[in-house]
Amino acid sequence: xxxxxxxxxxxxxxxxxxxxxxxxxxxxxxxxxxxxxxxxxxxxxxxxxxxxxxxxxxxxxxxxxxxxxxxxxxxxxxxxxxxxxxxxxxxxxxxxxxxxxxxxxxxxxxxxxxxxxxxxxxxxxxxxxxxxxxxxxxxxxxxxxxxxxxxxxxxxxxxxxxxxxxxxxxxxxxxxxxxxxxxxxxxxxxxxxxxxxxxxxxxxxxxxxxxxxxxxxxxxxxxxxxxxxxxxxxxxxxxxxxxxxxxxxxxxxxxxxxxxxxxxxxxxxxxxxxxxxxxxxxxxxxxxxxxxxxxxxxxxxxxxxxxxxxx
DNA sequence: ACCCAGGGGCAAG
DNA sequence: CTTGCCCATGGG
Numbered sequence: 001x002x003x004x005x006x007x008x009x010x011x012x013x014x015x016x017x018x019x020x021x022x023x024x025x026x027x028x029x030x031x032x033x034x035x036x037x038x039x040x041x042x043x044x045x046x047x048x049x050x051x052x053x054x055x056x057x058x059x060x061x062x063x064x065x066x067x068x069x070x071x072x073x074x075x076x077x078x079x080x081x082x083x084x085x086x087x088x089x090x091x092x093x094x095x096x097x098x099x100x101x102x103x104x105x106x107x108x109x110x111x112x113x114x115x116x117x118x119x120x121x122x123x124x125x126x127x128x129x130x131x132x133x134x135x136x137x138x139x140x141x142x143x144x145x146x147x148x149x150x151x152x153x154x155x156x157x158x159x160x161x162x163x164x165x166x167x168x169x170x171x172x173x174x175x176x177x178x179x180x181x182x183x184x185x186x187x188x189x190x191x192x193x194x195x196x197x198x199x200x201x202x203x204x205x206x207x208x209x210x211x212x213x214x215x216x217x218x219x220x221x222x223x224x225x226x227x228x229x230x231x232x233x234x235x236x237x238x239x240x241x242x243x244x245x246x247x248x249x250x251x252x253x254x255x256x257x258x259x260x261x262x263x264x265x266x267x268x269x270x271x272x273x274x275x276x277x278x279x280x281x282x283x284x285x286x287x288x289x290x291x292x293x294x295x296x297x298x299x300x301x302x303x304x305x306x307x308x309x310x311x
Numbered sequence: 312a313c314c315c316a317g318g319g320g321c322a323a324g
Numbered sequence: 325c326t327t328g329c330c331c332a333t334g335g336g
Contacts, residue, residue: 116332122320166318171333208333230331249332314336324327 002045002140004058007065011075013097014050020273021120022101022218024111024127025143032056038141041068042104045141059140070102070221078263087239087280088260091270094279100266101218105186106179107146108219113172113206114165115214122164129163152176171206178204194222209253217265225265226256235271238282 018026018037026039029047036049036056046059057065066072075096082088114126128143134151135144152160153176160169178184184204189197194216201212213227226232228249236252239259247255260267274280 117317117330118332119320119330122318125320164319167316167333168318206333210332316335317331317333320330322327322329324325 002059003061004056005062006054006056007062008053009050009055009066009069010071011097012050012053012055012069012071012099013095014048014055016095016098016273017069017101020098020269023103024114024120024124025131025146027143029142032058039143040138040141040145041065042107043136043138043145045138045143047141067102070099073099073223073266075099078266081261081263082267085259088267088271091274091280092267095270095273098269098273100221100223100269102221103219104146105219106149109186109201109204109207109215110146110149110152110172110176112211112214112218113175113204114168115211116168116206116208126164126168130160130165133159133163149176149179153180168206171204174205175207189220194220194225197222198225209250213253213265217269223263223265224257224261226253226260226268227265228253228256231272231275232256232268234282235275235280 014037018039023039026037029036029038031038031047032049034049034051036047038047040046041060041064044060044064046057046065048065049056055065079089079092082092111123111127114123114130118126127146130152131144131146134147134155136147137144147155152172155173157169157173160173163169165172175184179186184200189200192200197220198209198212198216201207201215202209207215210227210229213225216222216225217227228236233249233252236256236259237247240247240255256268257264271280275282
């Protein structure tokens with residue numbers, strides 16, 4: 001019998017968190033007597049609905065959910081850490097309740113191998129295709145579990161391509177093979193410094209600095225990691241004085257870590273959300289076009305003119 | 312240091 | 325319907 005219940009949560013915005021590009025498999029449904037989210041944590045089927053400070057759940061447990069959504073993070077402390085930087089502080093105020101999650105390692109690592117060159121909507125499609133084709137079906141949710149490394153390794157590149165992965169199929173298959181064979185242990189990175197863990201992650205096929213930082217932030221709880229994509233690059237660039245020398249992505253990452261402090265990854269997430277929703281105005285950028293009312297996933301990264309310059 | 316393949320959805324024409 | 329655009333990684 002699946003356990004259901006209700007728990008009190010600290011400052012939390014379930015929808016904002018699940019739509020912020022950290023996970024790609026939660027689906028909005030009507031359940032638990034209202035608008036809910038259906039998904040899973042590992043192989044535990046879960047349905048969630050938030051009502052103010054109350055989180056109604058079916059499947060899982062308060063302990064599991066508290067850990068997954070990192071209810072132990074002190075968001076007030078995060079906000080205070082950037083109080084001296086007005087744009088960051090403003091973003092942190094606007095994103096109250098948006099939490100950086102603590103995801104299962106393999107699921108997060110593999111999901112972000114899907115992410116290069118893709119927008120959130122398409123990563124969701126690839127993730128769901130992989131889950132449907134290779135994942136363990138779960139009762140009580142429409143989302144199957146993320147497939148085991150061994151399953152994906154044995155499936156082979158050709159089968160993975162059928163899930164729309166394109167050139168990512170090769171990277172995912174090869175990385176799955178390394179994990180399945182035990183040559184790479186995701187758990188073993190927990191004890192390493194962030195820099196050492198980043199180096200290890202970057203040795204895997206399909207993982208470069210940006211993807212490694214996503215994994216470090218969303219699964220390994222390295223809250224100082226700053227994944228620099230074009231949006232974050234533009235945001236960070238806009239903070240620098242006009243005419244200052246153009247920075248490489250590596251330099252921008254270090255700049256972001258210094259500027260945004262010990263919770264740089266959190267602050268980056270807030271700024272990213274602000275830029276995506278058009279609340280943070282960037283120079284030389286058109287206002288993002290309005291999302292269609294029915295669009296559930298974060299979709300449009302558009303609105304940036306080709307040729308616009310980073311700082 | 313620079314250059315470009317890669318792929319599929321989406322907006323614009 | 326067709327064209328152009330997006331974009332991290334890896335390899336030349």
